[in-house]
Amino acid sequence: xxxxxxxxxxxxxxxxxxxxxxxxxxxxxxxxxxxxxxxxxxxxxxxxxxxxxxxxxxxxxxxxxxxxxxxxxxxxxxxxxxxxxxxxxxxxxxxxxxxxxxxxxxxxx
Numbered sequence: 001x002x003x004x005x006x007x008x009x010x011x012x013x014x015x016x017x018x019x020x021x022x023x024x025x026x027x028x029x030x031x032x033x034x035x036x037x038x039x040x041x042x043x044x045x046x047x048x049x050x051x052x053x054x055x056x057x058x059x060x061x062x063x064x065x066x067x068x069x070x071x072x073x074x075x076x077x078x079x080x081x082x083x084x085x086x087x088x089x090x091x092x093x094x095x096x097x098x099x100x101x102x103x104x105x106x107x108x109x
Contacts, residue, residue: 029073030080031102035066042093049091055083
Protein backbone atom coordinates (compact mmCIF):
# COMPACT_ATOMS: atom_id res chain seq x y z
CA UNK A 1 0.00 0.00 0.00
CA UNK A 2 1.39 3.41 -0.96
CA UNK A 3 1.94 6.33 1.42
CA UNK A 4 -0.65 8.34 -0.52
CA UNK A 5 -3.24 5.57 -0.06
CA UNK A 6 -2.47 5.30 3.68
CA UNK A 7 -2.74 9.07 4.10
CA UNK A 8 -6.07 9.03 2.26
CA UNK A 9 -7.46 6.24 4.45
CA UNK A 10 -6.27 7.98 7.61
CA UNK A 11 -7.87 11.23 6.47
CA UNK A 12 -11.15 9.42 5.76
CA UNK A 13 -11.12 7.80 9.21
CA UNK A 14 -10.48 11.13 10.92
CA UNK A 15 -13.19 12.85 8.88
CA UNK A 16 -15.62 10.09 9.87
CA UNK A 17 -14.92 10.82 13.52
CA UNK A 18 -12.79 7.80 14.31
CA UNK A 19 -10.86 8.64 17.45
CA UNK A 20 -7.14 8.24 17.47
CA UNK A 21 -5.63 8.71 20.92
CA UNK A 22 -2.68 10.94 20.28
CA UNK A 23 -0.96 13.46 22.53
CA UNK A 24 -2.87 16.28 20.82
CA UNK A 25 -6.17 14.51 21.50
CA UNK A 26 -5.68 15.03 25.25
CA UNK A 27 -4.10 18.47 25.07
CA UNK A 28 -5.79 21.01 27.37
CA UNK A 29 -7.54 18.25 29.30
CA UNK A 30 -7.30 17.29 32.94
CA UNK A 31 -5.67 13.86 33.05
CA UNK A 32 -6.19 11.52 35.98
CA UNK A 33 -4.56 8.21 36.84
CA UNK A 34 -7.08 6.06 38.69
CA UNK A 35 -5.80 3.12 40.76
CA UNK A 36 -8.63 0.67 41.43
CA UNK A 37 -8.90 -2.16 43.93
CA UNK A 38 -11.46 -4.59 42.50
CA UNK A 39 -13.33 -7.66 43.74
CA UNK A 40 -11.40 -10.62 42.24
CA UNK A 41 -14.41 -12.20 40.54
CA UNK A 42 -15.39 -8.86 38.94
CA UNK A 43 -12.02 -7.90 37.43
CA UNK A 44 -12.91 -8.54 33.79
CA UNK A 45 -16.36 -6.98 34.12
CA UNK A 46 -14.88 -3.79 35.63
CA UNK A 47 -12.23 -3.59 32.89
CA UNK A 48 -14.88 -4.06 30.18
CA UNK A 49 -17.13 -1.40 31.72
CA UNK A 50 -14.28 1.11 32.01
CA UNK A 51 -13.07 0.64 28.45
CA UNK A 52 -16.54 1.49 27.14
CA UNK A 53 -16.48 4.92 28.83
CA UNK A 54 -15.36 7.55 26.28
CA UNK A 55 -13.49 9.55 28.94
CA UNK A 56 -11.27 6.57 29.79
CA UNK A 57 -8.22 6.59 27.52
CA UNK A 58 -6.44 3.47 28.77
CA UNK A 59 -7.23 0.52 31.06
CA UNK A 60 -4.45 -1.70 32.48
CA UNK A 61 -4.69 -4.84 34.61
CA UNK A 62 -1.66 -4.60 36.92
CA UNK A 63 0.17 -6.29 39.78
CA UNK A 64 0.81 -4.64 43.13
CA UNK A 65 -1.50 -2.89 45.57
CA UNK A 66 -4.22 -2.28 42.98
CA UNK A 67 -5.80 -4.41 40.28
CA UNK A 68 -6.58 -1.92 37.52
CA UNK A 69 -5.10 1.41 36.50
CA UNK A 70 -7.22 3.61 34.25
CA UNK A 71 -6.20 6.87 32.57
CA UNK A 72 -9.03 9.37 32.23
CA UNK A 73 -9.31 12.76 30.49
CA UNK A 74 -11.88 15.43 31.29
CA UNK A 75 -12.52 19.02 30.29
CA UNK A 76 -11.95 20.47 33.77
CA UNK A 77 -11.57 19.51 37.41
CA UNK A 78 -15.31 19.72 38.12
CA UNK A 79 -16.09 17.41 35.22
CA UNK A 80 -13.39 15.03 36.47
CA UNK A 81 -15.02 14.94 39.90
CA UNK A 82 -18.47 14.28 38.41
CA UNK A 83 -17.18 11.53 36.11
CA UNK A 84 -15.42 9.80 38.99
CA UNK A 85 -18.37 10.14 41.36
CA UNK A 86 -21.20 9.38 38.94
CA UNK A 87 -19.65 6.88 36.51
CA UNK A 88 -16.33 5.31 37.41
CA UNK A 89 -16.79 4.74 41.14
CA UNK A 90 -20.35 3.47 40.69
CA UNK A 91 -19.02 0.57 38.63
CA UNK A 92 -20.01 -2.69 40.30
CA UNK A 93 -16.99 -4.53 41.69
CA UNK A 94 -14.79 -1.54 42.56
CA UNK A 95 -13.90 -1.73 46.25
CA UNK A 96 -11.69 1.36 46.55
CA UNK A 97 -9.67 3.81 44.50
CA UNK A 98 -6.85 6.33 44.60
CA UNK A 99 -6.89 9.06 41.96
CA UNK A 100 -3.86 11.11 40.97
CA UNK A 101 -4.19 14.22 38.81
CA UNK A 102 -1.44 14.84 36.26
CA UNK A 103 0.04 18.31 36.74
CA UNK A 104 2.38 18.27 33.75
CA UNK A 105 3.29 15.74 31.08
CA UNK A 106 6.99 15.63 30.30
CA UNK A 107 6.82 12.84 27.72
CA UNK A 108 3.98 10.96 26.06
CA UNK A 109 4.47 8.32 23.40
